[in-house]
Amino acid sequence: xxxxxxxxxxxxxxxxxxxxxxxxxxxxxxxxxxxxxxxxxxxxxxxxxxxxxxxxxxxxxxxxxxxxxxxxxxxxxxxxxxxxxxxxxxxxxxxxxxxxxxxxxxxxxxxxxxxxxxxxxxxxxxxxxxxxxxxxxxxxxxxxxxxxxxxxxxxxxxxxxxxxxxxxxxxxxxxxxxxxxxxxxxxxxxxxxxxxxxxxxxxxxxxxxxxxxxxxxxxxxxxxxxxxxxxxxxxxxxxxxxxxxxxxxxxxxxxxxxxxxxxxxxxxxxxxxxxxxxxxxxxxxxxxxxxxxxxxxxxxxxxxxxxxxxxxxxxxxxxxxxxxxxxxxxxxxxxxxxxxxxxxxxxxxxxxxxxxxxxxxxxxxxxxxxxxxxxxxxxxxxxxxxxxxxxxxxxxxxxxxxxxxxxxxxxxxxxxxxxxxxxxxxxxxxxxxx
Amino acid sequence: xxxxxxxxxxxxxxxxxxxxxxxxxxxxxxxxxxxxxxxxxxxxxxxxxxxxxxxxxxxxxxxxxxxxxxxxxxxxxxxxxxxxxxxxxxxxxxxxxxxxxxxxxxxxxxxxxxxxxxxxxxxxxxxxxxxxxxxxxxxxxxxxxxxxxxxxxxxxxxxxxxxxxxxxxxxxxxxxxxxxxxxxxxxxxxxxxxxxxxxxxxxxxxxxxxxxxxxxxxxxxxxxxxxxxxxxxx
Numbered sequence: 001x002x003x004x005x006x007x008x009x010x011x012x013x014x015x016x017x018x019x020x021x022x023x024x025x026x027x028x029x030x031x032x033x034x035x036x037x038x039x040x041x042x043x044x045x046x047x048x049x050x051x052x053x054x055x056x057x058x059x060x061x062x063x064x065x066x067x068x069x070x071x072x073x074x075x076x077x078x079x080x081x082x083x084x085x086x087x088x089x090x091x092x093x094x095x096x097x098x099x100x101x102x103x104x105x106x107x108x109x110x111x112x113x114x115x116x117x118x119x120x121x122x123x124x125x126x127x128x129x130x131x132x133x134x135x136x137x138x139x140x141x142x143x144x145x146x147x148x149x150x151x152x153x154x155x156x157x158x159x160x161x162x163x164x165x166x167x168x169x170x171x172x173x174x175x176x177x178x179x180x181x182x183x184x185x186x187x188x189x190x191x192x193x194x195x196x197x198x199x200x201x202x203x204x205x206x207x208x209x210x211x212x213x214x215x216x217x218x219x220x221x222x223x224x225x226x227x228x229x230x231x232x233x234x235x236x237x238x239x240x241x242x243x244x245x246x247x248x249x250x251x252x253x254x255x256x257x258x259x260x261x262x263x264x265x266x267x268x269x270x271x272x273x274x275x276x277x278x279x280x281x282x283x284x285x286x287x288x289x290x291x292x293x294x295x296x297x298x299x300x301x302x303x304x305x306x307x308x309x310x311x312x313x314x315x316x317x318x319x320x321x322x323x324x325x326x327x328x329x330x331x332x333x334x335x336x337x338x339x340x341x342x343x344x345x346x347x348x349x350x351x352x353x354x355x356x357x358x359x360x361x362x363x364x365x366x367x368x369x370x371x372x373x374x375x376x377x378x379x380x381x382x383x384x385x386x387x388x389x390x391x392x393x394x395x396x397x398x399x400x401x402x403x404x405x406x407x408x409x410x411x412x413x414x415x416x417x418x419x420x421x422x423x424x425x426x427x428x429x430x431x432x433x434x
Numbered sequence: 435x436x437x438x439x440x441x442x443x444x445x446x447x448x449x450x451x452x453x454x455x456x457x458x459x460x461x462x463x464x465x466x467x468x469x470x471x472x473x474x475x476x477x478x479x480x481x482x483x484x485x486x487x488x489x490x491x492x493x494x495x496x497x498x499x500x501x502x503x504x505x506x507x508x509x510x511x512x513x514x515x516x517x518x519x520x521x522x523x524x525x526x527x528x529x530x531x532x533x534x535x536x537x538x539x540x541x542x543x544x545x546x547x548x549x550x551x552x553x554x555x556x557x558x559x560x561x562x563x564x565x566x567x568x569x570x571x572x573x574x575x576x577x578x579x580x581x582x583x584x585x586x587x588x589x590x591x592x593x594x595x596x597x598x599x600x601x602x603x604x605x606x607x608x609x610x611x612x613x614x615x616x617x618x619x620x621x622x623x624x625x626x627x628x629x630x631x632x633x634x635x636x637x638x639x640x641x642x643x644x645x646x647x648x649x650x651x652x653x654x655x656x657x658x659x660x661x662x663x664x665x666x667x668x
Contacts, residue, residue: 247526250530251530254530254533254534254537257534257537257541258537260541261537261540261541261544264541264544264545264548265544267548268544268547268548268551271548271551271552272551387540390536391533394529394533397529398526398529401522401525401526401529402526404522405519405522405523405526408515408518408519408522409519411515
């Protein structure tokens, strides 16, 4: 026995190489990435009553869907970008961020508003960099009405909180990527806290005067100026009983009403897609995980299998020519290594096929969800465009009236036109959302 | 002694004729554009068209009042600055009013859609709850009534007045307090208007509104509806 062991000593490198490959192969096949539940990040709650003149309103614009313009469908598939889903997500995520900001109690009115809504204290815009069930990455910019940038294209990303994928109720209770929205909300609060109380009051005044200046440039245009840094500041204030300012304020209330209504569209839209989107994300997460696991296994098996085959072929002969026992063991190890390696490579190839199946399953699910959500996007965008279009038309009319009133009040009589017939709303193109 | 003072009468007629004939141009704005017409001279003209004789002080007739002065200003021959301003103000008020109406309609539609969706979702959840074998942790993770999607209870200490997170929009049904049944298990049925409730009905309604247990709430609403039906049948 000792003799045999002595003889096998010469074949040890080959045996070790083959055994090592086999062990790695086995390990590679079994290793699974266990996703641990993420620690939950919640938005910082307001712990004091914020004075009304410092309570800033926030508009969250629908995010840029982040669809690269020059990619064909195949390339988009490869990057897991589904244009219609991204379009829906751009509105859905803005609504989730709005909800997070709202829930913190740190802000005034928080609304999802179209990009034309610019006269608001704080404006949040963002871009979707990556969005699957397994990862969310956003790039967010926040600025206020004076032009001060609070957050400059900062990237926020997170894996999902897998606990949220467990049941539909869990999905409904908390978004898997809530941490991303909470982080944005907390950074916004930090940026606001860095401002002086006077700065916050100025933001509100500038918003008000910017709206007034836009609506009645002749009467209200000279109240704002730019400082050397390029920030808008209040140059002077209108009289407390300025009749034009009073009228503008009444119109501003209507503007807030329009934004509220549009926000309602987006809220309903998000409500509508919420459950099926959550389910799609959960399925996406599972398929991506399976695909990733299959790819990892395929890669490991292929590489190690190939290594085992190569080792069994190319490791030089370690046995004495007359040492038949050693040669038998070596030969067996070579055969074993070659057969095991080949089997591993074949198994790896099968895993590649499995990964493709998962990718295909994900694509089919995405296609189904896309076809469900696309009409909803068109609907919400159509309604938004219709309402904002009507409002714009109305603002034009109000601008004219305010201008006439201004002229009248300054001793320049104007001709009073009879009221025009109401303009029917312009029909919205069905592909407006695209 | 009672002889009419003809000279005074003739003078008055001449004066009124002179005033009435001066701004006869059909182009409405030109009277004003030609210069500031003395208010005293134009007031009789305004009065003669039946408009309110009170001078309109530039303040808008709130809510689009009768606005006869404004109409006269827009179409009538003589216009003071105040009248023109009143006319424009009236146009602005009317325009704001009609825009408000449009907006209200749209907001109601949005709120109704939301209420309908929530009612459906509540009904679905109830169905799911009944058919579920074991709710497990799901029931503990289910959102509470005033917990929004972020999973954070709706405390708003920083805000003077709490706002409705869904956009401050209330459907007509939701806006009326007694009919505010959306999402409370009673929206699938026709809840009678509570305006003619007697004491018993009022107490039943109040109990149904305040009950937090959905099943019990459902039963209380049913009780209320049945009671109202019986009471009306008498």
